[in-house]
Amino acid sequence: MITVSSVAGNAGEQCDDLRGDMKLLVVDDAPEMLKAFRDILEAHGCEVYEAENGEEALTKYADMKPDVVLMDILMPRLDGISATKRIIQDDPLAKIIVISAVGKSGLEKECLVAGAKEFIVKPFKVKELLNSIDMLVKG
Amino acid sequence: MKGIESVRGYQEEIIEAIPSTIIVVDRNLEVLYANRNYYAKSVAKKERDVLGERLSRVIPPFLIEKTRIDDKIREVFLTGVPFDGDQLRYPGGMFYFYKIYPLKEGEACISKVVIFMENITELTRLEEELRDSYVKLENAYDELKENDEMKSEFISTASHELRTPITVINSYIEMFEEGMLGELGIVQREKIQIISSQIEHMIRLVEDMLDTSRLESRKLKIHKSSIKVDEIARKVLDELGRLAGLKEQAVSLTIEGPLSEIEGDGRRITQVFNNLLTNAIKYTHNKGKIDVIIRDEPYNVRVSIVDNGIGVAKKDQSKIFEKFFTGNGSSLTRESGRMGLGLAIAKGIVEAHKGRIWVESEIGKGSTFIFTLPKA
Numbered sequence: 001m002i003t004v005s006s007v008a009g010n011a012g013e014q015c016d017d018l019r020g021d022m023k024l025l026v027v028d029d030a031p032e033m034l035k036a037f038r039d040i041l042e043a044h045g046c047e048v049y050e051a052e053n054g055e056e057a058l059t060k061y062a063d064m065k066p067d068v069v070l071m072d073i074l075m076p077r078l079d080g081i082s083a084t085k086r087i088i089q090d091d092p093l094a095k096i097i098v099i100s101a102v103g104k105s106g107l108e109k110e111c112l113v114a115g116a117k118e119f120i121v122k123p124f125k126v127k128e129l130l131n132s133i134d135m136l137v138k139g
Numbered sequence: 140m141k142g143i144e145s146v147r148g149y150q151e152e153i154i155e156a157i158p159s160t161i162i163v164v165d166r167n168l169e170v171l172y173a174n175r176n177y178y179a180k181s182v183a184k185k186e187r188d189v190l191g192e193r194l195s196r197v198i199p200p201f202l203i204e205k206t207r208i209d210d211k212i213r214e215v216f217l218t219g220v221p222f223d224g225d226q227l228r229y230p231g232g233m234f235y236f237y238k239i240y241p242l243k244e245g246e247a248c249i250s251k252v253v254i255f256m257e258n259i260t261e262l263t264r265l266e267e268e269l270r271d272s273y274v275k276l277e278n279a280y281d282e283l284k285e286n287d288e289m290k291s292e293f294i295s296t297a298s299h300e301l302r303t304p305i306t307v308i309n310s311y312i313e314m315f316e317e318g319m320l321g322e323l324g325i326v327q328r329e330k331i332q333i334i335s336s337q338i339e340h341m342i343r344l345v346e347d348m349l350d351t352s353r354l355e356s357r358k359l360k361i362h363k364s365s366i367k368v369d370e371i372a373r374k375v376l377d378e379l380g381r382l383a384g385l386k387e388q389a390v391s392l393t394i395e396g397p398l399s400e401i402e403g404d405g406r407r408i409t410q411v412f413n414n415l416l417t418n419a420i421k422y423t424h425n426k427g428k429i430d431v432i433i434r435d436e437p438y439n440v441r442v443s444i445v446d447n448g449i450g451v452a453k454k455d456q457s458k459i460f461e462k463f464f465t466g467n468g469s470s471l472t473r474e475s476g477r478m479g480l481g482l483a484i485a486k487g488i489v490e491a492h493k494g495r496i497w498v499e500s501e502i503g504k505g506s507t508f509i510f511t512l513p514k515a
Contacts, residue, residue, distance in 0.1 A: 030303045036310040043319045074299075101302040123306040123342060126313040 022137065025049045025066040027057040027083070028099075029075040037070060040126055054078025054086075061087050061094070068133055069096040071116070073107070081114050088115030095136045099124065160256040163242070166216055168194045168209060171251060202227065206237070208254070215239050215252050226259070234263040287355070294352040298345045305345065309338055347480040350410075351462055354487035361404045361491050368440050368512065369394050369433050371405060375412040376431065379420060386425045395434040401512050407488045408512070414481035415444050415508050422506070423448030439494070439511040447505035456498050460486045485510070 024046050026037040031052075038048045049064050051057040055078045061069065069087065073080040080098055087094045097118040098111040108119040118132050146153065154161060154174055161174040170192050178184060184197070194212075195203050203209055211222050222239040229235060236259045242251040312335045314320050315327075323331065353359040372392055383390045419429045423446040430445045451459055458464050462483035489496040489510045500506035 028303075030307075032307045033303050036307045040310055040314060040319075043314065101299045101306075122302040123309045126310055126317070 022046045022068070022133075023049065023064060023066040024068050024070065024133075025051060025057065025060055025064060026070045027051040027054065027075070027080065028070075028072040029053055030072075033072070040129070044130065054080060054083030057083045058086055062090070067095065068136055069094065070129075071096050071098050073098060073100045073102060073111070081111055084111065084114045084116050097129075097132055097136065099129075160254075162194070162197070162254045162256075163251050164194050164212065164254065165251055168212060170194060170197050173197070201230075208237070208239075211239055212252055212254070215241050216249050219243070219249055226263075232260065233258065234260045291352045291355045294348050295356075298349045298352070301341075301345050305338060305342060308334075309342075312338065347484060350484045350487070351480050354484065359487060359491055361407060361488075363402045363404055365400045366403045366405045366408060367398065367400055368403075368408065368442065369398050371409050372412055372431055372433060372442070375409060375416060379413070379416050382417070383420050383429065386420065386423070386427070388420060388423055388425070388427050388429055390429045391431070393430065393432045395432065398433060398435050398440060399514050401440055401514055403492050403512055404488075407491075411485045411488050411510065412442075414485045415510075418481060419444055419446040419448065419506075419508070422446070436511070438515075439513055441509065441511045443507055443509045445505065445507045450502040450504055451498055451500040451506050452502055456500060459498065460496070 022045070024037075024041055026034055026041070026048060027050075028034050028037070029052055034050045034052070038050070041048050049060050049066060051060045053075045057069070057071065058078070060066075071080040071084055075083075078086075080100075084096050084098065087096065092115075094115070096116045097120060098116040099120045099122060100107060100111070101122045111119050117136055120129060120132060157174065158176060160177045160180060161172075162170060162177060163172040164170055170189055173186075173189050177189075178186070189197050194209065198208075206225065206227055214220075215222055219241050221241060224236060224238040227235045227237060235256050237254060237256045240253050240255070241249045242253055244250050311320070312331060315323060315331050316335070350359065369392075376390060376392055380390065416429070416431070423429060428447050430443075432443045432445065434441045434443075455464075460482050463479040464482075486496050489512070492512050494510055494512045496508070496510040498506055498508050
């Protein structure tokens with residue numbers, strides 16, 4: 001798990017430097033969750049695209065080529081793990097963070113094997129999420 | 140004189156006393172002998188009607204038909220191998236069991252066979268009853284298990300479903316706190332803090348619910364590593380010190396002897412301390428005393444959490460470790476903020492470590508919660 005590094009001073013300002021112009025695709029079947037992701041990420045200068053299920057995520061990924069994907073697991077039509085596998089198939093360098101409401105230990109492994117770079121369990125801290133995104137983009 | 144020697148000369152009495160039917164026939168299937176039990180069952184028949192008669196006239200014809208007993212007897216005569224038994228159903232729900240044994244005379248020459256017949260109606264009935272009860276029991280168990288699984292599944296689904304809305308609320312609280320949604324005044328900041336602490340509480344309740352469903356479905360995973368129980372105790376006491384401080388309680392930690400490290404799940408053992416100490420603080424009066432004593436024993440590390448609080452009634456001492464038990468019978472008068480899961484979870488975790496947990500208590504004087512964690 002990535003450790004929380006301290007962000008000094010005004011969090012928003014410093015992060016803007018790092019995340020300016022960054023494109024993120026957020027995938028979740030709960031519209032409120034999508035809205036929260038958008039508010040958090042746009043406040044940090046990111047461009048945000050939304051998908052409500054795994055299938056939509058595949059099309060959006062191909063169209064937008066986002067820098068990072070935030071992926072829910074339990075969704076209608078196509079689940080997050082299958083979607084992750086399919087995206088990685090087409091783009092092995094895709095940076096996908098799975099954000100799950102289910103915290104089973106076997107599941108984390110399954111997601112990482114599918115090609116996700118990180119596994120975060122809901123409820124997460126906004127700072128923790130932003131840090132994970134930073135680490136992925138920097139690495 | 141021992142064994143068969145000691146009863147030589149009593150054969151007749153013994154055979155007559157056997158509560159099964161015994162019939163001896165020769166190669167022509169003519170009856171040479173029938174014991175007392177045969178006459179007791181076939182009241183109409185006298186010895187003179189039976190001896191020298193063909194077997195088919197001595198036992199009911201349908202019986203011959205059904206069992207092909209005559210063929211079986213011929214087979215025994217031919218091979219010298221006993222017929223080891225079969226079950227036979229009489230009309231009227233009677234059940235018999237019969238066997239045929241060759242009687243050898245001298246040089247393996249078989250001139251007679253003996254037929255044993257036993258009424259096993261009662262036995263068969265009991266067996267059937269037993270089988271019926273077993274099936275019923277099994278069905279009831281399956282049904283119960285299914286209900287229980289459905290309930291666990293429901294708890295699991297419900298707590299997972301709650302996570303997304305909690306995450307959304309939490310995210311906005313954090314954004315408010317970080318000033319990302321504009322500057323907050325003192326009043327707003329204070330209210331946001333209340334929402335935040337209540338959401339934290341809700342997260343703990345959801346986690347407790349999930350843990351309970353994991354315990355029930357035996358999906359609670361223990362990730363073992365080398366842990367120091369005293370370090371965990373210190374950490375939890377540090378965290379809960381503020382809570383005890385609010386009630387001006389004196390909390391102490393005593394370590395008896397050098398403690399062995401044990402193999403355990405640090406996060407889960409922290410949870411056990413947390414649940415037990417939160418209870419101790421909650422159920423001990425202001426200015427009360429709570430002592431945590433950790434002792435090294437030959438096979439265990441033993442933790443006692445001693446308080447001088449309200450205590451637990453004798454009749455409740457085993458029940459408090461059951462889930463959803465909250466101390467009194469009515470669900471309307473229970474204290475808020477509790478689901479009665481803390482002790483059930485603590486018990487589940489301790490037992491998953493192959494340890495034991497129990498309480499010693501006297502009403503009004505206080506409680507001692509004890510748990511042990513095996514060293515190996």
